Amino acid sequence: xxxxxxxxxxxxxxxxxxxxxxxxxxxxxxxxxxxxxxxxxxxxxxxxxxxxxxxxxxxxxxxxxxxxxxxxxxxxxxxxxxxxxxxxxxxxxxxxxxxxxxxxxxxxxxxxxxxxxxxxxxxxxxxxxxxxxxxxxxxxxxxxxxxxxxxxxxxxxxxxxxxxxxxxxxxxxxxxxxxxxxxxxxxxxxxxxxxxxxxxxxxxxxxxxxxxxxxxxxxxxxxxxxxxxxxxxxxxxxxxxxxxxxxxxxxxxxxxxxxxxxxxxxxxxxxxxxxxxxxxxxxxxxxxxxxxxxxxxxxxxxxxxxxxxxxxxxxxxxxxxxxxxxxxxxxxxxxxxxxxxxxxxxxxxxxxxxxxxxxxxxxxxxxxxxxxxxxxxxxxxxxxxxxxxxxxxxxxxxxxxxxxxxxxxxxxxxxxxxxxxxxxxxxxxxxxxxxxxxxxxxxxxxxxxxxxxxxxxxxxxxxxxxxxxxxxxxxxxxxxxxxxxxxxxxxxxxxxxxxxxxxxxxxxxxxxxxxxxxxx
Numbered sequence: 221x222x223x224x225x226x227x228x229x230x231x232x233x234x235x236x237x238x239x240x241x242x243x244x245x246x247x248x249x250x251x252x253x254x255x256x257x258x259x260x261x262x263x264x265x266x267x268x269x270x271x272x273x274x275x276x277x278x279x280x281x282x283x284x285x286x287x288x289x290x291x292x293x294x295x296x297x298x299x300x301x302x303x304x305x306x307x308x309x310x311x312x313x314x315x316x317x318x319x320x321x322x323x324x325x326x327x328x329x330x331x332x333x334x335x336x337x338x339x340x341x342x343x344x345x346x347x348x349x350x351x352x353x354x355x356x357x358x359x360x361x362x363x364x365x366x367x368x369x370x371x372x373x374x375x376x377x378x379x380x381x382x383x384x385x386x387x388x389x390x391x392x393x394x395x396x397x398x399x400x401x402x403x404x405x406x407x408x409x410x411x412x413x414x415x416x417x418x419x420x421x422x423x424x425x426x427x428x429x430x431x432x433x434x435x436x437x438x439x440x441x442x443x444x445x446x447x448x449x450x451x452x453x454x455x456x457x458x459x460x461x462x463x464x465x466x467x468x469x470x471x472x473x474x475x476x477x478x479x480x481x482x483x484x485x486x487x488x489x490x491x492x493x494x495x496x497x498x499x500x501x502x503x504x505x506x507x508x509x510x511x512x513x514x515x516x517x518x519x520x521x522x523x524x525x526x527x528x529x530x531x532x533x534x535x536x537x538x539x540x541x542x543x544x545x546x547x548x549x550x551x552x553x554x555x556x557x558x559x560x561x562x563x564x565x566x567x568x569x570x571x572x573x574x575x576x577x578x579x580x581x582x583x584x585x586x587x588x589x590x591x592x593x594x595x596x597x598x599x600x601x602x603x604x605x606x607x608x609x610x611x612x613x614x615x616x617x618x619x620x621x622x623x624x625x626x627x628x629x630x631x632x633x634x635x636x637x638x639x640x641x642x643x644x645x646x647x648x649x650x651x652x653x654x655x656x657x658x659x660x661x662x663x664x665x666x667x668x669x670x671x672x673x674x675x676x677x678x679x680x681x682x683x684x685x686x687x688x689x690x691x692x693x694x695x696x697x698x699x700x701x702x703x704x705x706x707x708x709x710x711x712x713x714x715x716x717x718x719x720x721x722x723x724x725x726x727x728x729x730x731x732x733x734x735x736x737x738x739x740x
C-alpha cells in the first residue's frame with residue numbers, strides 16, 4: 221500500500237503535553253492526538269503501520285527515538301513522523317521542538333533542533349517520509365509574518381522523497397468564573413480532522429478505496445475551512461508518485477433490529493469492550509449520533525462566537541461587550557410547555573417511557589424487544605394545549621447583551637467559557653455553555669509568538685558601521701533605547717527581556733525581539 225515497493229510501514233508519534241519550564245503553557249491536545257492518530261494508523265484495516273508513541277519525554281529521549289526511527293532503513297520503507305508540541309526559535313531564528321525538560325532560554329541544548337531532524341531525514345535511506353507537524357509555533361508562521369519572523373519549514377525540513385504537512389494548532393483554555401482552566405483533553409483541530417479522515421474513510425476523495433497523502437491534506441484543509449477555523453494547513457511534497465497513507469476502512473455492520481434483552485432470568489452476556497473511533501471523533505466533533513431519551517426537555521446546544529481583539533487589549537486585559545440572538549426560558553409557562561391551567565398527558569400506549577415492548581417466541585424461546593413508541597414518537601407524553609407564547613417549546617428567542625472579561629496575556633485562538641450563558645434547550649431544558657474564541661487583529665508593528673513579541677528595524681550599513689543606538693517602540697512600556705553593535709548581521713535579532721506579552725496567570729512576561737534589517 222505504500223508508494224513504490226513493499227517495505228515496512230512505521231510511524232513515530234511524539235507528543236508533549238506538560239513542561240518543566242513555566243514559560244511554556246501546558247497543551248491539552250497532544251496526548252490524545254497521539255493516541256487517536258496511532259490507533260488509526262496501526263489499524264490493519266486502515267493504515268497498517270507499526271506505531272510507536274513517545275509522550276512527555278525529555279529532549280535527549282526524543283532525539284534518541286527520532287534517530288533510532290530513521291536509522292537502518294530499507295529503500296522501500298514508508299515512514300511517518302508526527303510531532304505535537306511547542307515550537308520555539310532561538311535568537312538567530314532557528315527552529316526547535318520543545319520537550320518536557322526544555323529550557324526556553326537554552327533551546328540548542330534542551331530542545332530538539334529542526335536541524336537535527338533534517339540531518340536524520342537526509343541520512344535516512346527510506347524513499348518516502350511523511351512529516352506531520354501539529355505545533356503551536358505554526359500560528360505565527362501561517363498568519364502573514366514576514367522575513368525572519370517566519371519559520372521556514374520548507375527550507376528546514378522539505379526535501380526529495382519527503383512530504384511535510386503543518387497546522388496552526390491553537391492552545392485552548394476555558395475561562396470559568398475567576399480562573400482560567402484548561403479544558404478536558406480533546407483532539408486539536410488539525411489532528412482531529414486527520415483522525416476523522418482516516419478512521420471514517422472520508423478522506424478518500426476520489427472513491428478508489430485508498431487515501432493518499434494529497435487527499436488527506438485536501439480533506440483536512442477543507443474540513444477546517446468549512447468549520448470556520450482561522451488556520452490554514454500547508455503542505456510541501458517532493459515525490460514522483462502518490463503516497464498511500466491508508467485504505468478506506470470497511471463499513472461497520474448495521475443491526476436492522478435491536479438486540480434482544482435477556483428473558484426468563486437468564487444472565488445477561490458479559491459486556492464487550494467496543495472501544496473505537498467514535499469515542500475519538502465524539503470528543504472533537506460532538507456526539508452527533510447520540511439519541512435523546514424519553515421526555516421533551518433537552519439541554520441547549522453549546523455555541524462558539526468569534527471575538528476580534530487588538531494586541532494591546534490582549535496584553536492589558538479588557539472587558540468586551542457583544543450582542544447575541546439566543547433562546548431563553550419562556551416567561552409565560554416557565555418551561556412547563558402547556559397553556560395555563562393545563563398539563564401534559566402521559567402516553568397510555570407506552571406508559572410514558574417512550575419505548576414500546578414486544579415479546580415474540582422463536583426456537584430460542586421468548587425474545588423481548590423494544591422500539592420507539594409510534595404513538596408518542598418516543599416522547600412519552602402528549603401536548604394537547606401548548607403554551608401560546610412559546611408554542612410548547614418552553615423557550616423564546618431574544619437578543620441579549622453579554623460582557624466577557626478577557627484576561628491579560630490571553631492568546632490568539634483561546635476560548636473563554638461562559639457557563640450557562642448559551643441557549644436554553646428545547647422543552648425548557650438546561651441552558652448550554654457559550655464559548656468566546658479570541659482572534660487577534662493584525663498589528664502594524666508587532667508580531668507575536670506565544671508570549672514573545674517581534675519588531676523589525678531598518679538601518680543602513682553606514683549607520684551601524686561603528687555601532688549606534690535606536691529608539692524602539694514597545695507594546696506596554698513606551699520607547700526604549702537599544703544599542704546596535706557594529707558586528708550586527710542582517711536579520712539578526714536582539715532580545716529585550718521581559719518586554720513582551722504578559723504570561724497568562726503569571727507575574728512574568730515574554731521577551732521583545734528586535735530584528736535588524738540592513739540596507740545598502
